[in-house]
Amino acid sequence: MKLSVPDYVWALDPYEPGKPMEEVEREYGIKDPVKLASNENPLGPSPRAAEAIKRAIGNLNRYPDGGGFELLNAIAKKLDVRPENILLGNGSDEIIGMLAHTMLGEGDEAILPDPSFLMYDIVVKSVGAKPVYVPLKNHGISLGGFKEKITEKTRMIFINNPNNPTGTIVSKGEFEEFLNAVPEDVVIVIDEAYIEFVRDKSCLNGLDFLDIDRPIVILRTFSKIYGLAGLRIGYGIMPEAVTEMLNRIRMPFNASSLAQVGALAALDDDAFFKKTIKLVHEELDYLYGELDEMGVTYFPTQTNFFLIDVKRDANAFFEEMLQQGIIVRSMVSYGFPEYIRVNMGTHEENMKFIEALKKVF
Numbered sequence: 571m572k573l574s575v576p577d578y579v580w581a582l583d584p585y586e587p588g589k590p591m592e593e594v595e596r597e598y599g600i601k602d603p604v605k606l607a608s609n610e611n612p613l614g615p616s617p618r619a620a621e622a623i624k625r626a627i628g629n630l631n632r633y634p635d636g637g638g639f640e641l642l643n644a645i646a647k648k649l650d651v652r653p654e655n656i657l658l659g660n661g662s663d664e665i666i667g668m669l670a671h672t673m674l675g676e677g678d679e680a681i682l683p684d685p686s687f688l689m690y691d692i693v694v695k696s697v698g699a700k701p702v703y704v705p706l707k708n709h710g711i712s713l714g715g716f717k718e719k720i721t722e723k724t725r726m727i728f729i730n731n732p733n734n735p736t737g738t739i740v741s742k743g744e745f746e747e748f749l750n751a752v753p754e755d756v757v758i759v760i761d762e763a764y765i766e767f768v769r770d771k772s773c774l775n776g777l778d779f780l781d782i783d784r785p786i787v788i789l790r791t792f793s794k795i796y797g798l799a800g801l802r803i804g805y806g807i808m809p810e811a812v813t814e815m816l817n818r819i820r821m822p823f824n825a826s827s828l829a830q831v832g833a834l835a836a837l838d839d840d841a842f843f844k845k846t847i848k849l850v851h852e853e854l855d856y857l858y859g860e861l862d863e864m865g866v867t868y869f870p871t872q873t874n875f876f877l878i879d880v881k882r883d884a885n886a887f888f889e890e891m892l893q894q895g896i897i898v899r900s901m902v903s904y905g906f907p908e909y910i911r912v913n914m915g916t917h918e919e920n921m922k923f924i925e926a927l928k929k930v931f
C-alpha cells in the first residue's frame with residue numbers, strides 16, 4: 571500500500587505497556603497471575619469512585635461536560651489554585667501529548683532524563699522535535715546535566731519527580747537553582763504521577779512554583795494512588811495562559827463522563843488514599859527486608875515501585891517469573907538490561923513474588 575507518513579513517524583517504536591493479565595492467562599494458561607508490572611494500585615479502585623460510577627451509568631447516552639466544571643472546581647479547591655489553572659486529560663499521558671503538539675515542532679529540542687518514562691520520548695518524536703537525553707546520575711535526575719544541554723532550540727524540559735523507573739526525587743533546592751538557568755519561555759513539565767507516595771521531605775512540589783510568571787506545568791493522575799488506571803483520567807496544573815493554549819487543541823470530550831464522576835468521588839476518598847499509602851510503605855519495608863536477607867541489590871524508592879538487579883538478562887528473568895505466575899517489568903527497553911521493576915502488591919501478592927523470586931534466582 572502507498573502510505574505517505576513523515577519520516578519521524580516511521581521511526582517511532584510504539585509504547586510497550588506492562589503485560590496484561592488476560593494475555594498471560596491466555597498465553598501461559600496461568601490462572602490469576604499476580605501483576606506487579608504497571609505500578610497500579612493493588613487494592614482495586616477507590617470504592618467511592620466505583621459507587622459514583624455505578625450511579626452515573628444511566629446518563630451514558632449524554633455527552634460529558636466538556637468543560638469538566640465540577641471536577642475542575644473540586645481539584646482547584648483541594649490544591650488551592652483556580653479552575654483556570656487546570657486541564658483534564660484522558661490520563662496524564664494525553665496531556666503529555668497535548669503539550670508536545672501545542673508547543674513543539676520540527677527543529678525544536680526537548681530535554682529529557684534517560685532513562686525515564688518512555689512517553690516523553692515518543693511524544694517529542696511524534697511531532698518531529700528532537701529529544702535531547704540527559705543520563706541519570708546515581709540513578710537520579712541530574713538537573714546540572716540538564717543545564718548543560720540547554721540551547722537556543724530548547725523549547726521544553728521534562729522532569730519526572732519522582733522518576734519512573736528509578737524512584738528518585740529532585741529536591742526543591744536543586745530545582746530553584748536550576749530554574750535560574752532556564753530561559754523564561756522554556757516550558758518545564760514536572761510529572762508528579764507518584765508524588766503522593768514520597769516520604770522524603772526535601773522533595774520538590776511543583777505547586778510551590780505555580781504563581782511565578784513562568785510556563786511550568788505539573789502533571790498528576792488518578793491512575794496510581796486512586797486506583798483508577800483503567801478509567802483514564804489525569805490532570806495538569808499550569809498558568810492560565812498555558813491552559814488556554816492547550817484547550818485550543820484539546821478534543822472537546824477528552825475526559826469521559828464516568829471518568830469525571832469517578833475522579834470527583836475519588837478526590838474525597840480520604841480513607842482509601844490513606845489505606846493505599848500505608849500499604850505501599852509497609853510493603854516496601856517488607857520487601858526491602860526480604861531482599862536484604864537474600865542479598866539482592868535494589869534501588870530504594872520514593873514511589874510504589876522499585877528496581878531490582880537480577881544480574882542477568884532481564885527479559886529472560888521476566889519470562890521465568892511469568893512461568894511462576896508473576897508479571898514484572900523487564901527494564902531492557904529502559905536501558906537497564908539486568909534490572910526488573912516491580913510495584914507493591916498486597917501483602918499476599920508480595921509474599922508470592924518473593925517465593926517466585928527465590929525460585930528463579
Ligand SMILES: *Cc1c(COP(=O)(O)O)cnc(C)c1O
Nearest residue numbers: 661662663687734763791793804
Ligand atoms: C503512570 C504514569 C503516568 C500516568 O499516566 P496516566 O496516563 O495518567 O495513566 C504519568 N507519568 C508517569 C511517569 C507514570 O509512570
